Amino acid sequence: MVIGDNAPETADEIIKIPANSKITYTKDIKVENPVLWEGISWEKGADNSESDEGFFLNGRSYPLRGVNRHSYMAKVGSAMTEEMHQDDMDIMLELGINTVRLCHYPQTDYFYDLCDKNGIVVWTEIPLVNMIGTSQDFQEVTERQLTELISQQYNRPSVIIWGLENEIGNGTDLFNATANAQVAKAKKLLYNLDALVKTLDTTGRYTTQAVNRDYAMNQNNGDSVNNNFDNNIGWKSDIVAWNIYPGWYPDDNFYGTFEEVMVRKLALDSRPMGISEYGWGANVNQHEAYPRLGVNNLTSGGQWHPEEYQNLMSEEALAYINNHNEIWGTYCWVMFDFAVDARNEGGQIALNDKGLVTADRSTKKDIYYLYKANWNKKDLFVYITSRRWTEREEADTYIKVYSNCDEVKLFINHKSFGKMEARGNGVFIMENVILEAGKAVIKAIGRCDNDINEYMDTCTWNCKTPVRHT
Numbered sequence: 001m002v003i004g005d006n007a008p009e010t011a012d013e014i015i016k017i018p019a020n021s022k023i024t025y026t027k028d029i030k031v032e033n034p035v036l037w038e039g040i041s042w043e044k045g046a047d048n049s050e051s052d053e054g055f056f057l058n059g060r061s062y063p064l065r066g067v068n069r070h071s072y073m074a075k076v077g078s079a080m081t082e083e084m085h086q087d088d089m090d091i092m093l094e095l096g097i098n099t100v101r102l103c104h105y106p107q108t109d110y111f112y113d114l115c116d117k118n119g120i121v122v123w124t125e126i127p128l129v130n131m132i133g134t135s136q137d138f139q140e141v142t143e144r145q146l147t148e149l150i151s152q153q154y155n156r157p158s159v160i161i162w163g164l165e166n167e168i169g170n171g172t173d174l175f176n177a178t179a180n181a182q183v184a185k186a187k188k189l190l191y192n193l194d195a196l197v198k199t200l201d202t203t204g205r206y207t208t209q210a211v212n213r214d215y216a217m218n219q220n221n222g223d224s225v226n227n228n229f230d231n232n233i234g235w236k237s238d239i240v241a242w243n244i245y246p247g248w249y250p251d252d253n254f255y256g257t258f259e260e261v262m263v264r265k266l267a268l269d270s271r272p273m274g275i276s277e278y279g280w281g282a283n284v285n286q287h288e289a290y291p292r293l294g295v296n297n298l299t300s301g302g303q304w305h306p307e308e309y310q311n312l313m314s315e316e317a318l319a320y321i322n323n324h325n326e327i328w329g330t331y332c333w334v335m336f337d338f339a340v341d342a343r344n345e346g347g348q349i350a351l352n353d354k355g356l357v358t359a360d361r362s363t364k365k366d367i368y369y370l371y372k373a374n375w376n377k378k379d380l381f382v383y384i385t386s387r388r389w390t391e392r393e394e395a396d397t398y399i400k401v402y403s404n405c406d407e408v409k410l411f412i413n414h415k416s417f418g419k420m421e422a423r424g425n426g427v428f429i430m431e432n433v434i435l436e437a438g439k440a441v442i443k444a445i446g447r448c449d450n451d452i453n454e455y456m457d458t459c460t461w462n463c464k465t466p467v468r469h470t
Helices: 082-095 109-118 136-153 177-183 186-200 258-266 307-321 366-375
Strands: 064-069 099-102 121-125 159-166 206-211 240-243 273-277 329-332 338-345 348-352 382-384 396-403 407-412 415-419 421-424 427-434 438-447 455-463
Touching (some): 064 082, 082 109, 082 366, 136 159, 136 186, 186 206, 258 273, 307 366, 366 382, 382 455, 396 438, 407 427
Parallel strands (some): 064 329, 206 240
Antiparallel strands (some): 407 415, 421 427
């Protein structure tokens, strides 16, 4: 039943379907004053003509920008209530996402309901992650998982992408005999899974992969994605996406800037390309003004994960993403911190800390507001970063604000410092600020053109080092 101003007349009828059987049911319903609903359309064409133009909705460019979401919450694990799932959706809607990747397994039907209700484009996937088995049983179980996922979510208007795998071959190469025994089977498995989707779903939805190995790419030869299983080049799917972590994991795949990594990856494949994962760890209780990778034990597995490093790297990522609408979808890793037993890093045990929000949902990290400034243009705001770094040892600093306003002015202890420098992509900064010893009340006021309202944020720091006047 549909409700609302443009709802059709209601129809309520009970149909009995015998076990292990199916029926075809047809009923005509009149729709008064019909309005075009937001249907999904992406004309990629036989010649892949739109691979360099990105995602389209009803003929309009509509870049998919969103997050990965694990179904996990601190203290309850995956046993989340419907209220908790609703709270997660509310946090994501405030952020301004238009898509979500439900990683790395099917999630509760209720969350799909929420995506349907709120018009969130869904990438859903099976738990085929990292390494694969070589037995016939493994392949049959994997195909059954995919069949069940499609059967369960086939009628979802929000679901447009079937995910076939995540990071198969992670950390391995095909020159290693042990790796080759498993990873070399991936091409055939992916070929079969893609064919299975085409059999089960004839609506035109897309298959994709989240890859982080070059040999999954078609090397700009579409014919490589075929049934020649003597090589392992070109794993089959309609579109493809990369998990990239420049400035984080010590992997040759990720050396260089965010843009440099993407230039290399885009050159490897002729299919429409997305970014399935990108992110950096952050502990909201660790802070450093000018963090650098490899210094002060700031590494992916190190114990120092200052929030400011996550800020800097995310700003770099968004500067690239915002200028590349041909990237059909980007999915920040990850929406919420989540448990990983084997991890001990960033001053926290058993936690992947790349989230935009803490695992208990109590704290939205700085970068939550960076993404909100870029994706949510309706709810105007200003947000002072590094706000939790309340005890300052150094007087010399900078002040940074994330905002979707047109301009931001800075005040410290009621003294105006004028307009902050607009760096673009929602970033405003004031360099070379000297704090007086003692309490510093930081206030930022934002305004937009043609809007008389002001939007304000405040926080208080304490500077322990007196300023030396010469």
